[in-house]
Amino acid sequence: MADTQQVVDSDESKALARQAARAERRAARLAKRIGAFARRHGGAEGHLAYLGQAGTRIVLVGEDGGWGDLVAPTHAVAKSAAEKAGLTLHESFDGEFAARVRTGPYEWSRMAGIQLGGRANN
Numbered sequence: 001m002a003d004t005q006q007v008v009d010s011d012e013s014k015a016l017a018r019q020a021a022r023a024e025r026r027a028a029r030l031a032k033r034i035g036a037f038a039r040r041h042g043g044a045e046g047h048l049a050y051l052g053q054a055g056t057r058i059v060l061v062g063e064d065g066g067w068g069d070l071v072a073p074t075h076a077v078a079k080s081a082a083e084k085a086g087l088t089l090h091e092s093f094d095g096e097f098a099a100r101v102r103t104g105p106y107e108w109s110r111m112a113g114i115q116l117g118g119r120a121n122n
Contacts, residue, residue, distance in 0.1 A: 023077050030070055030081035034060065038085070041066045045088045045097065048078050058082060059093060065102030 038044035041062020049057040051071065056078035058070045072078035082089055090097045 023074070023080070026073065027077050027080035027084060030058065030072055030077070031084035033070055034058065034081060034085035034087055037062065037068055038087070045090060046082060047090045047093045047097070048075065048082070049093070050075065058087075060087075061097065061100050065100055067101045 034044065034046070037060050041064050043063040044060050046061065047059045049059060051057050055071050055073045056075045058072060058078050058081065060068045060070070070081075072081060079089075081087075
C-alpha cells in the first residue's frame with residue numbers, strides 16, 4: 001500500500017511540475033510581447049483586469065498614448081509576465097493613467113459608431 005501511495009504522490013508531483021513549467025513558459029512569452037510593446041511606444045505601464053475563467057487581461061498603455069492588451073490564462077501568469085518585463089502596474093485603470101490613452105477613429109467607430117451615426121458594429 002505504501003508503494004502505491006508513493007507512485008501516486010510521484011505522479012502528482014510530476015504533473016504539478018509540468019504545470020509550473022508551462023506557466024513559466026507562458027509568462028516568458030507574454031513578457032517578451034510586453035517588452036516589444038514598450039519598445040515600440042517609448043515605454044509602458046499596465047493594469048491587470050480579471051476576466052473570470054477566461055484569465056486575466058494585461059492592459060498596456062505606452063508613453064506615447066498607444067495602448068493594447070494581452071490575455072493570460074491566470075492572474076499568477078499575468079503578474080509573473082509583468083514582473084519579468086519590468087512593467088509598472090497600476091491598481092486601477094482611472095485618473096491620470098487612463099487619461100494617457102489616445103484613441104483614434106477606429107476605436108470611436110467601434111465604441112460609439114451607432115450613436116454617432118457611424119457604421120453599425122455588426
